[in-house]
Amino acid sequence: MTPSPSDTSTTVVAQGTFDILHPGHVHYLSDAASMGTELHVIIARRENVTHKEPPVLSNEQRRDMVAALEVVDEARIGHPEDIFVPIRDIEPDVIALGYDQHHEEDSIAEALDERGIDCEVRRASGREPNHDDELLSTGDIIDRVCDQRC
Ligand SMILES: Cc1cc2nc3c(=O)[nH]c(=O)nc-3n(C[C@H](O)[C@H](O)[C@H](O)COP(=O)(O)O)c2cc1C
Numbered sequence: 001m002t003p004s005p006s007d008t009s010t011t012v013v014a015q016g017t018f019d020i021l022h023p024g025h026v027h028y029l030s031d032a033a034s035m036g037t038e039l040h041v042i043i044a045r046r047e048n049v050t051h052k053e054p055p056v057l058s059n060e061q062r063r064d065m066v067a068a069l070e071v072v073d074e075a076r077i078g079h080p081e082d083i084f085v086p087i088r089d090i091e092p093d094v095i096a097l098g099y100d101q102h103h104e105e106d107s108i109a110e111a112l113d114e115r116g117i118d119c120e121v122r123r124a125s126g127r128e129p130n131h132d133d134e135l136l137s138t139g140d141i142i143d144r145v146c147d148q149r150c
């Protein structure tokens, strides 16, 4: 018997700040998309980006740029307080952590387990520069803008 599309679909979630898109972001989202058949992206709210400089661009602008990428099926702004609220809503089969995202695979898997959410946690690959002058970090792009334009 041929399986129905709902039997074969695999939903993947990716997440991050995505402030000023660059090829590293495209690499991450393409890698995450290749882990399933549908890619949803959670955009970190500005007030929750506390481990580095807050994003320059608004929540809505970052969401709209990520949503415009061909590999992305849906992008949404994250929950203000509880990162598991969007996860319950999306019901992903896989959470794809970015190659350098500070979240530990094991602790996310444990937190999902405690909440009765059945979802695999995987780590995406990093992108190496394709040429000498390729900037693969928002922080590096901002530094160059400051050096060259300020
Ligand atoms: C599974 C998962 C779900 C997340 N959901 C949210 C969320 O709902 N709201 C939010 O502001 N941040 C959320 N985050 C946090 C951010 O997406 C991001 O991981 C964090 O700010 C680090 O951003 P960076 O990887 O761009 O440095 C989530 C992170 C993970 C791992």
Ligand SMILES: Nc1ncnc2c1ncn2[C@@H]1O[C@H](COP(=O)(O)OP(=O)(O)OP(=O)(O)O)[C@@H](O)[C@H]1O
Binding pocket: 015, 016, 017, 018, 019, 023, 024, 025, 027, 028, 052, 097, 098, 099, 100, 101, 125, 126, 127, 128, 136, 137, 138, 139, 140
């Ligand atoms: N060069 C890269 N290769 C693969 N994935 C990347 C690369 N750069 C960023 N990502 C992934 O994209 C997601 C969002 O990244 P983030 O918004 O923190 O960008 P960033 O360029 O790393 O920012 P910053 O330079 O401010 O640390 C994260 O999961 C991160 O791992």
